[in-house]
Amino acid sequence: MKYVPEELAHDADEVRRRHRANQAAWDEGALRYTEGVAAAVASLRAGRSSVHPVERAALGDPASWCGRAVHLQCASGQDTLSLLLEGVREVVGVDISGRHVDNARAKARALGLAATFHHCDVLDTPSELDGTADLVYTGRGALNWIHDIRAWAGVVARLLRPGGRVLVFDAHPASWLFDPEESTPVWAGIDYFAHAERSHGWTAEYIGEVVEDPSVKHERLWTIADVVQSLIDAGLVLTRLEERPDEFWNAFPALGDEVKRMLPMTYLVTADRR
Template structure:
């Protein structure tokens, strides 16, 4: 996968343009998820949750407190529907890719699960959901596709009911500072505070060869401070922040386990609407 450094989006029009480009790219990438549809349905039918153990520990007994969970950037809905297995009584998924949403709806329909899915830019999450979420959840690898973190935090805040929580478990932004192919930690040359890029293609180990021509997509590095401050500015109270060595992407295959354990690979954040 090749990339070119670009300036961060400076206005709302550019944010929308980049999100739309990402929609096209994810419609392509979602073909891989469609191929896995039958297998994913069987995993859910068998009670196999895709919720990460770190998330599970942070969420606790969802059945005791979560009526509605809203999953922003839900992809094909496997993690969304897994929240039902964890105890949520109802789930709502939002994703920009129509193909992803079609996959998610097919899974919910096949299993008759209490789930609703909306196809839209996350920044356009329907206002009918405002103040209804006990939990707002974002999956792993979600925030890099957002090009206005403050607007994203505004969506999170308006969705949460009083006492509702947001949980983010995502790639630690510091991982972008290291060369993923190096056998020892080597600076990648990227700017931690302002990196944005345009790229084409998907890692073969993730999507595989699903299309011959890949659309251009755009990613943005948000520091942990960016994410935390955006939520605080929306009036949310930070309740947990952890930097962790969990490497759910195997981001540095050439590094030894000892080096990986000494590096921040992921971060966990929870915040509450008071």
């Protein structure tokens, strides 16, 4: 019997409504990235990859196995284009924010790099890409914006060519349990098993000067079991699962490093299409 929690059976219209709201919010958030495009191009030109060391270790030597990588939720394309520095031969990015995709295209143009960017919901990733990816790459603040994890896993599976691999390195869902304002781990009142939703706009500190009245964006807690089992149900074979203290952003600024290294901050999953 397949593992399909009741709560995952979301109303498709409600899923799309949340994704459209997230699109509006991320278009606002992308304005900050637009300010940094010139610096980001200079960094790539200098050969600095933004791929995380945990991801790099899991990727091995991409030059030896990865022709095409599809980066789902690629934002302004910094990690997408960094994959080329890591040895991937061709990259394709997908993001729901038109402003992020414009930034990504501008970077690729400035650097003359072989990259294609699609502006769409990850659930609508063009079928022309089906069966073409050696690597589907995603994470670092990605799956929490997706409101149908099984549909997401179906997209991953259809993109991979036989023998291809998905790599997810993302925030550990247990990090939802702790209050980010506290200097010791204090339960934030979240039910880990309820597929909790968090809705909020950008903080004034982040976006205040450029957007006066930020749109509300919606996040969802997917447990590691939700993600892994959705990939398995989509036909993939799990090849690696790690839970880690490593961070990709400072989500708990008040917590000391000594405490953080004892908490699960991130996880990494790889799975193959056989």
